[in-house]
Amino acid sequence: MNEMQETFIAHLVELRDRLLRAMVALVIVFICLMPWAGEIYDVLAKPMMDTLPEGTHMIATGVVTPFFVPVKVTMMVAFVLALPVVLYQAWAFVAPGLYAHERKLAIPLVAGSTLLFLIGMAFCYFFVFGTVFRFIAEFAPKSIVPAPDIEQYLSFVMSMFIAFGLTFEVPVAVILLVKAGVVTVAKLREIRPYVVVGAFVIAAIITPPDVISQFMLAVPMCLLYELGIMLANMISKPAAEPDYVAPTAVEMDRELDRIEDAEREGK
Template sequence: MTEDQKTPGEGDTFISHLVELRTRVVRASIAVIVVFLCLMPWAGAIYDLLAAPMMLALPEGSRMIATGVITPFLIPVKVTLLVAFLVALPVVLYQAWAFIAPGLYTHEKKLVMPLVISSSVLFLVGIAFCYFFVFGVIFKFINEFAPKSIAVAPDIESYFSFVMTLFIAFGVTFEVPVVVIVLVRMGLMTVEKLKQIRPYVIVGAFVIAAVITPPDVMSQLLLAVPLCLLYELGILLAPMFVRATRAPEEAA
């Protein structure tokens, strides 16, 4: 066989994978777009819901401002698109799973699917924790700290950027158990080693919290304490996950 010759069906198999990938991406995109279009009539109400923690912290009668010409339209649309993605996330994850599942062994399916689901759930839990608990503390501190001579009127674009940053920070923070489990499952770390570096992790958690959150003790604790607890949860769950996802030859 010459170098120019290919194994029969090799090119067709590659193209079929590309077609399958395109189909899955299109289906996931359609799901997001359909949900987005259904939510668009309530885009303003959705943004008001996102702004509720700030509005509760502002003095009575205060309102946010929009400095851009199309900002009052663009920002609610962005928020609605993100909400649509979160609502359609089960469909997106299913399409991703349907694409990769045929190429996995049984023990690999036991490894991948729980990680995908748990990481998605933990990310959403991190966002919910930030919205319902952290925002109230942060915004209250900021507005109480502001001098009385200043009229606090946050710009909606700056507010959107700020809350997205915190959402991502807390969402990623809540992925710590998954990171710990993956490190142990891949053999890069052992549970004993993770326990030994616990003091450094605690210090690092407070350093990260001090950088990300406003400079008040309560806000830093609201990020650092969950980070430490989730690290401990990962150490607790890692051995059980490793045993449950062993390949037959590993178990033997």
């Protein structure tokens, strides 16, 4: 009992140390970026600013909003930049408890899922935002001068980043389901029509109420689902052939007849 308690306490101490190192890395990056917090927010706001009428600016309705919103954006960027250190600390904590084959699978999955999430955010920033904001600006009545609030803009951007980041995790989810034996590649191909319908339903729920953004989320989701099926089919090993094959009833009868004939000849 004492050994179990000591082991549990040792794991807690190691977990605390790993979390502290990850937090220190995040704080250091955040402090280094803070002098450019305003410029960082300007980069985030560029897709919206490019679609606003000339001379129009975003507004801040709160007293401290012009300070806290850039700080939040800078914290988000700091987390993305410190993510390799955070992931390494998490990996160093769980790796000793994994088998060798689990480590071989976990490393590419963790790296791949991180890269796919960042690609999803980049796709949203460089392609989706410009298209959606341009569509909204063209659709808006001429009597309205848009002046978005920076806090609402940040909330919208964060929700879109998370939506597209998670969407790009579809191949990883498909591979995990196949490797865990929850579903087969053949079953995934069979339910393809339902996945397509589900992708458009999900896109309609979490994206703005315009057809363009829904398509820009649903179509990549479907394509990434197909990519996940291809990768799962490549890494899934075929079932090993059994070393022993049981004889059929006819073969057993023939063998018995052969043994009886051999005994008669021996007599």
